[in-house]
Amino acid sequence: MIDIRIGYLPLTDAASLIAAADFGFAEKEGLRIELQRDVSWANLRDKLIVGHIEAAHMLAPLAVATTLGLGQLRTALRAIFVLSANGNAITLSNALAAEVAAVRPGALDSYTETALALGGVVARRRAEGLRPLTFAAVFPFSSHTYLLRRFLALGGVDSTIGVEIVVVPPPYMVDCIDKGLIDGFCVGSPWNSLAVDQGRGVIVALGSELMPDAVEKVLAVQAGSSLMTGPAGPKLVRALDAASRFVADPEQRLRLSEALARPERFDMSAEVIGRTLSGDLILDADGRTRHAARFIRFAGEGLNRPDPATGSLVYGEMVAAGQVKPGAEGAQTAAQVFTREVYDRSFA
Amino acid sequence: MEQLKALIVDESPIRAAIIEEGLREAGFSEVVRLDTTVRLIARIGEIDPDIVVIDLANPQRDTLEQMFLVSRLVKRPITMFVDQSDADQTRAAIEAGVSAYVVDGLRRDRVKNIVEMCVTRFRAYARLEGELSQARNALEDRKTIDRAKAIVMKARGIGEEEAYALLRSTAMNKKKRIAEIARSIVTASELLG
Numbered sequence: 001m002i003d004i005r006i007g008y009l010p011l012t013d014a015a016s017l018i019a020a021a022d023f024g025f026a027e028k029e030g031l032r033i034e035l036q037r038d039v040s041w042a043n044l045r046d047k048l049i050v051g052h053i054e055a056a057h058m059l060a061p062l063a064v065a066t067t068l069g070l071g072q073l074r075t076a077l078r079a080i081f082v083l084s085a086n087g088n089a090i091t092l093s094n095a096l097a098a099e100v101a102a103v104r105p106g107a108l109d110s111y112t113e114t115a116l117a118l119g120g121v122v123a124r125r126r127a128e129g130l131r132p133l134t135f136a137a138v139f140p141f142s143s144h145t146y147l148l149r150r151f152l153a154l155g156g157v158d159s160t161i162g163v164e165i166v167v168v169p170p171p172y173m174v175d176c177i178d179k180g181l182i183d184g185f186c187v188g189s190p191w192n193s194l195a196v197d198q199g200r201g202v203i204v205a206l207g208s209e210l211m212p213d214a215v216e217k218v219l220a221v222q223a224g225s226s227l228m229t230g231p232a233g234p235k236l237v238r239a240l241d242a243a244s245r246f247v248a249d250p251e252q253r254l255r256l257s258e259a260l261a262r263p264e265r266f267d268m269s270a271e272v273i274g275r276t277l278s279g280d281l282i283l284d285a286d287g288r289t290r291h292a293a294r295f296i297r298f299a300g301e302g303l304n305r306p307d308p309a310t311g312s313l314v315y316g317e318m319v320a321a322g323q324v325k326p327g328a329e330g331a332q333t334a335a336q337v338f339t340r341e342v343y344d345r346s347f348a
Numbered sequence: 349m350e351q352l353k354a355l356i357v358d359e360s361p362i363r364a365a366i367i368e369e370g371l372r373e374a375g376f377s378e379v380v381r382l383d384t385t386v387r388l389i390a391r392i393g394e395i396d397p398d399i400v401v402i403d404l405a406n407p408q409r410d411t412l413e414q415m416f417l418v419s420r421l422v423k424r425p426i427t428m429f430v431d432q433s434d435a436d437q438t439r440a441a442i443e444a445g446v447s448a449y450v451v452d453g454l455r456r457d458r459v460k461n462i463v464e465m466c467v468t469r470f471r472a473y474a475r476l477e478g479e480l481s482q483a484r485n486a487l488e489d490r491k492t493i494d495r496a497k498a499i500v501m502k503a504r505g506i507g508e509e510e511a512y513a514l515l516r517s518t519a520m521n522k523k524k525r526i527a528e529i530a531r532s533i534v535t536a537s538e539l540l541g
Contacts (some may be wrong), residue, residue, distance in 0.1 A: 039404075039405060039407040040406075040408075040410045041410050042410055045405050046438075050438055168411060169410050170407075172408075213457060
């Protein structure tokens with residue numbers, strides 16, 4: 001048995017990691033995975049860098065940012081397995097949703113309609129000298145930041161001028177909405193659904209609508225890790241591959257959501273987790289629904305095999321968001337983060 | 349002398365007080381403590397600290413990173429972790445459960461001392477907490493053993509010393525702690541009425 005410590009945040013897209021550890025997929029490969037739940041992306045990154053964990057559940061853009069040295073420290077990371085695509089959503093506070101709905105009938109019926117109406121609200125607020133709207137993402141280098149920018153742009157809002165984008169950890173989103181500190185947020189599952197269930201917000205746009213098939217979370221390791229070169233890497237990839245197919249199987253949803261809901265894992269309601277796995281979302285307190293078959297994906301269509309193109313797309317978003325000064329060297333480095341080496345060796 | 353401001357973000361008021369004292373000794377004239385989750389966004393711009401100490405169990409670390417990276421609200425700081433020549437200190441800080449963000453401009457040796465102080469105090473606090481919970485457990489055990497003793501005395505019609513001897517010999521035979529035996533007696537007695 002080889003021991004591997006892996007850190008994760010309690011989000012639906014950590015499902016394959018949990019399944020690998022809790023449903024015997026790791027054991028079958030001769031691995032013993034010790035999962036460590038954490039509270040922040042910064043912690044996961046630092047623990048990975050100082051070697052407290054060998055691998056981490058990570059936002060794809062954070063793996064790139066750390067490799068480029070954009071955050072605090074520069075350490076080369078590699079994404080050896082793609083854990084998920086999409087799964088995010090944008091939620092507006094009840095007050096802002098009402099303001100948007102009042103612009104014209106049907107303003108909440110589709111994400112494009114909402115974006116257009118929201119653009120009108122932002123412009124009117126500016127003209128009237130009201131405070132700019134504030135939106136929250138979960139980390140600076142995250143698809144959530146880029147999704148918010150894209151959503152606002154659809155309505156003609158420049159996210160660097162008309163609004164403020166801040167970072168709030170998922171457990172505090174609802175609290176911040178209650179206190180009027182933020183007017184909306186973009187976060188991963190199941191936090192949007194939890195906000196809706198508590199009657200605190202309205203889901204208006206899905207990540208799968210705004211950026212279809214965008215890579216969301218990866219399994220990140222240090223570039224110099226023995227997981228890159230030794231026998232444990234391919235074992236881990238094979239375990240995750242089997243776990244991902246299990247997670248993507250609709251037949252397993254009930255069992256899986258119950259396993260994820262346990263106190264030592266996510267400590268949340270299994271029903272809400274199940275809803276985010278299936279993509280049958282409840283949008284507001286009135287019970288309006290939206291079904292998105294590709295709301296969150298865990299396997300299939302070659303999703304799990306890292307693709308350097310993902311690094312390029314992430315880099316492009318960082319440049320567009322003004323997070324990095326563009327340069328050929330950085331672009332190349334970003335692409336290299338998503339390496340097929342270990343994945344291809346696993347199935348050779 | 350320069351005016352240095354520090355911010356402590358910690359859910360534990362006792363630990364925050366311990367860190368505050370250390371920072372004051374290190375020459376920080378103004379130390380602000382925040383424990384609530386939400387106010388950080390609103391307050392950090394006003395406070396504009398030279399150093400922020402945050403416990404790693406606090407999800408607000410991600411918020412801090414954003415503020416230091418792109419926010420116009422805060423001066424541009426760096427973190428401890430930038431200095432990778434001192435990997436041992438970084439590791440020690442993570443093990444102790446503390447993270448410190450420092451605004452660019454503070455002297456390196458000074459920063460090193462401050463972080464060392466934080467790590468030492470975080471460790472001391474963890475020890476204190478461990479001792480406290482040990483003391484609490486010991487008290488709980490004591491109470492359970494007393495209850496079990498009373499149950500045995502009543503059921504067997506024996507004296508206190510004899511009841512305790514019986515508990516002790518049972519524990520020895522079963523290779524268990526007396527408190528464990530006592531707990532099962534209390535549970536059984538609750539079940540059987």
